[in-house]
Amino acid sequence: MNDASLSGVLCRDSMHNATETEGERAYAVWVSEMMLQQTRVATVISYYQRWMRTWPTVYALAQATQEEVNSVWAGLGYYRRARFLLEGAKKIVEEFGGEFPRTAEELQKVPGIGTYTAGAIASIAFKQVVPVVDGNVIRVLCRLRAISLNPKASTTVKLFWALASQLVEEYRPGDFNQALMELGATICTPTSPSCALCSVSSQCAALKLVHRVEKNVTSVTCFPAKVPKSAPREEYVAVCIIELESQTKMSKAASSLLLVQRPPKGLLAGLWEFPSAPLDNPNSTEKSRLMEMDNYLCDTLGFKIGSGGYTVMKREEFGTYVHVFSHIRLHMFIQWMLLSTGEIEDKSTPKMQRSVVTKWVDLDSMNSLGLTSGVKKVYEMFSALRQKQLTSSKTIKRKRSNLV
Template sequence: MNEIAAKLLAWWDADHADLPWRRTRDPYAIWVAEVMLQQTQISTVIPYFERWMARFPTVEALAGASLSEVLKMWEGLGYYSRARHLHAAAQQVVAERNGRLPTTVSELMQLKGIGRYTAGAIASIAFDQPAPVLDGNVIRVLTRLYDIDADITRSAIRRQLWQLAESLVPAHRPGAYNQALMELGQVLCQPARPLCALCPLAELCQARQAGTQLERPVRPPRRRTPHYDVVAGIIWQNGRPAADAPFLITQRPLDALLGGLWEFPGGKQEPGENLPDALKREIQEELGITIKIGRFLTSIKHAYTHFRITLHAFHATHIAGQPQHIGVADHAWVTLNDLHQYPFAITDRKIIAALNQELT
C-alpha cells in the first residue's frame, strides 16, 4: 500500500466522525446519503437522512412513494433534481434488478443522478471495490499534496486529478480510505484554515513545503451575480384573506428551477413595470386568469448560486377565468391547513410564515 493511503487509514482508525450512514453497510442507505451529500454539507444532511430512512427505509418503499411525498421529504435540501432522479432510479432498480443495486462503477453510473463521484463512493463504501472518488475535498487535498497550480475547472486537469485519485486507492479497505480522504479535507485540510500541524500527511505535502496551501486549489475568478425583483400573489378565491379561506397555489414545471415544488404564482418584474402590474401580467400569462391586486404582505431576499432575488408578496383576488396549465404543472385551491402536504421552496415557506402570522 502507498504511503499516503497507509497514513490516512491509520489516521482514520485512530478516530473519525460517527455519522448515521457510517453505521450501516446497506447499499441503499449509502446511496441515499451520497446523493444528499452532493454539494451539501454533512450537518445539513444528517436530519434529512434520518427522516428519509424512517419514511423510506428500503428501495422498495422509495419506489412505491409518490413524487410529491418524495419532494416533501427533500423540501429545503435544494437541488431537487436529486430527489426526482433518486425516486426514478429506485423505481428502475426495483423493476429491473429486483431491488438490488449494481456493484460496479460503470453500472452504477447508468442510474439517474449517479455520476462518477457517487458511483465511486457507493462501489467503494458499500461493495469494497477499489474505485476512486473526487469531490471538492479530495481536489483540495490532492492539489495541496502535489502543489498543483493549474485551474481545476479545466477538464484536462480534472482527468489528471481522477487519474491521480485512482492511482492512490488501495486494494484493501478502499471505502475507509475514500472516506478518510474526504474527512481529512473536511476537518483538517480546510479551504481557508488548513490545520497542517494536525495533518498526518503534512510531511508529504508539497504545498505546505512551498507555503502555497491557501492558493490551492486554483480556480478562475467568479462573476458577480445579477439581482431580480420577483412578485408573487396569494390569490384568494373569494377575495377575503382568512385562516379558513381558499387561495391558489401552483406547481412549478418539472424541468424548471425548483422543478416540481409548489409556490405562490407570480414571476419576474420587467424593466419599467411596477410590481402589481408585473403580478397581473404573470398570472394572466401562466394561468390565463384575471386578478385584482390587494395589499402588500412581505418581501423576502434570497440568494441562489447564480443570482439573487427579492420576492414581493401581495394579496390578490380572483376575478375571472379558470386556471389553465400554461406555465405551471398543476394548481390547487387550498387553505392554510392544507399546506403541510405540499413541498415548497424556502422563499415560499417564508411567505407562508408571514401569512400564518397575519391570519392566525
C-alpha cells in the same frame, strides 16, 4: 461534524450491523451522498434520518410519489436531487430487479449518479477498488503534489481522478476513500490547515515549498489555485398570494390559497409556488407590478380579475423578500389578493386554464405541503400579516360592541 464525515459515520454504523445486506448499505450511501451535495452536514442529518424512516429500502422509495418525496425533502434545497433519487429507485427496481449495480461503471446508468456518487457507493458498499474525488480530495491532492492549476477545469479534474486512482487502497477502498475525504475536511482545510497534525505532511510538496521560503508560497493555502466566483444574477418577480374566502349555507367561511406548479424541467422543476410574474424592470413601481400580475393571471392562467361570481375584497402589495440560490438572487415583491364568493350553495373556486397545473389548498393544509424554503418564507410573511389584520379587526369590533 463535517461534510465528508456524515456518509462515513452513517455507513460505519451500518457496517457494524451484521444483518445488513450490501444492497441496504448501497442505498444508505446513495441517499446520504445525494443529500450531502451542496448541503451542510448539520442540515442533512435530520433529513437523512427522516428519509430512512419513511423509505428504509429502495423498494419502499420506488413506491413513493414525487409529491411525497418533495414533502420530505422540503427545505433541503436543490430539489433535482430528490427527483433523481425517486427516478433512480424506480429504475433500480424495474430494470435491475431491485438489485444495485455493483460497479461504478454500471451505477452511472442510474439517473443522477455521476462518477463521484458511483465511486462512493461502489467502494463503500461493494469494495470495488475505485477512487472518490470531491472538493476535499482535490484540495489534499493539490497540496500533496503542489498543483496550482484551476481545480475546476475539466482537464485538471481528469488529472485528480487519475491521481486518486493511483492512491486508492486495494483491500479497503471504501475506508481509504472516506479517510482521504476526512483528511481534507478536518486537517487539510481550505483556510486553516493543521499541518503539524497531518499524517502525510512529510510527503506534502506544498509544505516543502513553504519551508524553502519559495517566492509567493507563504502557506499551503496557496494550493489549489483560487478561482473567482461568478456573482449571482439578479432576477425580479411579482408574487401574488390569492386567497379565496367562501362559505356555504351549511358551514362557516373557509379560506384556500392558489398554488401553481412549476414546469417539469429547470429550476425547482415540478414544485408548487404562488402565482409569479417575471419583471423586466428592477426599478418597477407597485402599480406596474400589479399590472404585470394581472397580465400573467389572464394570459397564463386564464384568470380574469372581477369575473366568475366572486368579489375582490382586498388587494395590496405588502412586502419584499430576497431568496438566494447558488447562481440567482431572486427579488420577490409580494401581493395579497383576497377574493370572496359570498354565501353560495356549494363551495366553488375560480376555474384556471389547465395547460398550467394549479390547485387550491386549504389554509390548514399549507404547512403539511412540501414547500420550498422561499415559498415557505413568503407564506410565513403572509400569515403574519393576515393574523395581524384579523386581530386588529376583532379589536375594532369589540370596541364597537362596547359602545352600543
